[in-house]
Amino acid sequence: MGSGLLxxxxxxxxxxxxxxxxxxxxxxxxxxxxxxxxxxxxDMAAARARMTDYLWKNLMPYDLPxxxxxxxxxEAFAMFDGEGExxxxxxxxxxxxxxxxxxxxxxxxxxxxxxxHYSLEAKRLxxxxxxxxxEIYLEYVVPYAVVNEPRTDHRPLLFRALxxxxxxxxxxxxxxxxxxxxxxxTHQEQIKEAVxxxxxxxxxxxxxxxxxxxxxxxxTPRIYDxxxxxxxxxSSCTGLAILFVSALRSVGIPARIAGTPAWHGNEEEGNHSxxxxxxxxxxGGRWIFLEPSPGIAEGDEDANADxxxxxxxxxxxxxxxxxxxxxxxxxxxxxxxxxxxxxxMAWSGKGDEGVPGEDRTEYYTGVCGGCPH
Numbered sequence: 008m009g010s011g012l013l014x015x016x017x018x019x020x021x022x023x024x025x026x027x028x029x030x031x032x033x034x035x036x037x038x039x040x041x042x043x044x045x046x047x048x049x050d051m052a053a054a055r056a057r058m059t060d061y062l063w064k065n066l067m068p069y070d071l072p073x074x075x076x077x078x079x080x081x082e083a084f085a086m087f088d089g090e091g092e093x094x095x096x097x098x099x100x101x102x103x104x105x106x107x108x109x110x111x112x113x114x115x116x117x118x119x120x121x122x123x124h125y126s127l128e129a130k131r132l133x134x135x136x137x138x139x140x141x142e143i144y145l146e147y148v149v150p151y152a153v154v155n156e157p158r159t160d161h162r163p164l165l166f167r168a169l170x171x172x173x174x175x176x177x178x179x180x181x182x183x184x185x186x187x188x189x190x191x192x193t194h195q196e197q198i199k200e201a202v203x204x205x206x207x208x209x210x211x212x213x214x215x216x217x218x219x220x221x222x223x224x225x226x227t228p229r230i231y232d233x234x235x236x237x238x239x240x241x242s243s244c245t246g247l248a249i250l251f252v253s254a255l256r257s258v259g260i261p262a263r264i265a266g267t268p269a270w271h272g273n274e275e276e277g278n279h280s281x282x283x284x285x286x287x288x289x290x291g292g293r294w295i296f297l298e299p300s301p302g303i304a305e306g307d308e309d310a311n312a313d314x315x316x317x318x319x320x321x322x323x324x325x326x327x328x329x330x331x332x333x334x335x336x337x338x339x340x341x342x343x344x345x346x347x348x349x350x351x352m353a354w355s356g357k358g359d360e361g362v363p364g365e366d367r368t369e370y371y372t373g374v375c376g377g378c379p380h
Contacts, residue, residue, distance in 0.1 A: 036050055137190070148260070165257035168212050195288060202255065203312060222302065233250045237250070251299040263339045265339075325378050327376050339363070339365075
């Protein structure tokens with residue numbers, strides 16, 4: 008795809024505000040921290056356009072044949088992809104094309120549009136997003152999928168389900184979005200508290216009365232997308248991790264799956280998936296791991312849900328027996344250019360390299376290899 012697609016998306020964003028009426032082009036500016044330490048501001052329409060551009064450029068191979076179903080219009084983008092002239096007029100043409108073609112059977116409200124809307128809502132509502140660099144937010148909050156799970160419209164459901172749980176953290180009405188490192192410690196603690204609260208409440212909120220979502224082995228890939236896990240009320244480690252990651256992303260907390268496709272490189276010993284959360288700090292941020300804590304019933308706020316402050320050695324798999332140097336660990340990515348490898352999925356076979364990944368073996372061998380067996 009041509010490197011000049013973003014200016015067209017930016018032009019299209021303003022047209023969306025006028026043509027579609029759902030995106031506030033005149034809303035409060037969005038503030039971002041750049042990885043280099045700089046700051047940037049853009050209005051809601053420009054932020055939405057940047058997110059659209061990022062997702063389009065990094066579509067997984069599973070999504071290319073059904074890009075229109077997700078809410079993209081490949082034909083509209085293709086008209087100006089590459090050597091085409093970049094202008095507001097062309098950007099407006101893309102916007103009109105996507106909206107007009109979506110008038111049939113509500114296609115303009117695909118998963119893409121809902122994901123973009125709630126990614127911006129989370130940025131507007133929750134102050135910890137002020138400490139998340141734009142590159143991290145794009146890759147680990149905005150995407151509508153984690154691996155190759157079925158693409159479903161789960162973002163609105165998760166965002167709304169968690170709103171009351173996190174109401175104490177919302178910005179005051181009329182509050183402004185701040186950018187800078189001055190409040191980094193406060194935002195870090197907010198993320199820790201929110202992750203703990205979500206891991207405690209998520210399973211009963213989305214479960215049936217008196218029946219929280221629970222762990223049940225051997226269900227991937229039959230039950231592992233968020234809506235299937237909610238509908239059945241159970242899943243194995245991969246489905247629970249995907250649901251937890253999706254819930255965190257829905258409220259603007261960067262998260263991804265990590266795991267091993269085979270303990271000690273031996274498929275007969277099984278595999279495991281867990282979750283990593285990005286925690287901003289004065290050094291630029293780091294990834295910390297934890298496990299979903301399904302099975303916690305409503306009202307059991309004192310349950311010992313896993314959290315970001317827990318000693319890694321207290322997790323059942325984090326020990327030198329599991330991490331003796333022969334176990335490989337990977338984390339998911341979305342950015343194709345930034346990925347150094349693919350994320351191997353035990354349920355999908357060795358030939359599936361469609362999910363970008365990052366090798367985390369050295370980190371886990373260092374951390375868990377020093378824990379007692």
